[in-house]
Amino acid sequence: MSENSPESTENKAASDFSTWITKWIKANPLWAAAHALNFLAAIFLYASKDSDTHILPVVIFLCIIFVQIYTDPIEPLPTAESDRDERKRIEDQRSRQRNKWMIFAYSFMLISLLLTFYPFINPLFSFAEKTPGKSDGTVQQESTGQEQIKSEEGRYLKTLRERPIAVFVGCSLDPQAKTLLCPEPEAKTKAKTEAQAEDKAESDSQSSPKAENAGKAQNPESGTIGSAWVINIGGYIKTCKLDTDKDFGKSVTCQVKDGLLIPLYFIILALMGGSISLTRRLPELQKQAGSEHIATEQQPKLSQYEFREHLIFQMVQYISAPLLAILAYYLIEPGNITNSVVLAFTAGFASETILLMVRSIANKITPGSGEALQYGAIAGVITIQGTAAKKAEVFLTELPQTHSIADEQGFYVLSNVPVGEHSISVKSSDNGAILKKDTVKIERAQAIVKKNMAITAQDGGQK
Incomplete structure (x- = not known):
């Protein structure tokens, strides 16, 4: 069999995967045990x-x-003594770690959207459910007619009452609700109509202010009557009504008292808005963490730790999108479908901004231990006797781990440099000799200071 044949390639891939799995289990026994138990x-x-x-x-x-990926230790930055191969190995490892974080963030968003539709593929109750017979133990259908309807309504009601959180078709018994208000019973509606007719006749015959005020008090403005797919959180299911249709089968509508009753489309739209915001932000964060990114005041370069922090925050804002939507729904109380759709999508899309505002307020009221350290950046071009210093190393003299390698044009960038005055050094990539030292001062946070360094023959520079 040829080494390049498809069978050989598949066997080699399977062998490599088996070897990798074995090594991973030996290196991570606790994580392997957690996955096995799950x-x-x-x-x-x-x-x-x-x-x-x-x-x-x-x-x-x-x-x-999530815990496994985001708690992996971050490889430290190379020191001044690290050679080129060591620096490349460390950067490759840090890059692979960033890719793992990004893959999980995107997967998390997609799986969360799919889980939103789980209630539709996992039916709450099956009307074709069968019960064992009393005499011979064979499986029989329940009796038809009114007894069957009451039995099915009772089982559906019992199932819902056992669940503090459930998804079903329902309406609200809260008289203050502006939408999804349950219709009143026919007898009560008829009596109310008759009372309104009598009040109107009386007000026509006696146009006194007292009669007008009484009529207004007895006819308060009510919300929109209707029902829809809802998410019930902690509400009490008072009753359920079974509707049977020869063409479309059976459906159940339940009346809910107290608790939180939110339209399902409201939550789904909030999640969609949050997913769009998350999808928009992830590539931006990935770019800011890349080695080719040049820091600006609006988009500073992110360290490995900052990149991980921002990714976790983005996933938190996505999770909080439906919670913020519920809060907005009960604070603003949209009176129609149009307002509800706009509010739901906005609450999800702006969840990051809302959380940043909340965090800012919390930081202001939380006692601090002192002023936070602020950072800037240093950028410039290095030349040796007028020629670009390719691959020369620039670093802070007092912080050698803050370093940069000049590119083919001699350009370098030192990121995350604390505000203040610093000494920077240029080291030869050939023999490791220090070619030149200079000082530079960063006046304010997020500032990018331009510092070109020209190395002459007197400094020891050679072409």
């Missing part, structure tokens, strides 16, 4: 037909991966 739990839950927690292993898997 896998066994998934098998048990999927084998159990009565379980309603099939999605739990997926959530636990995401949590394990």
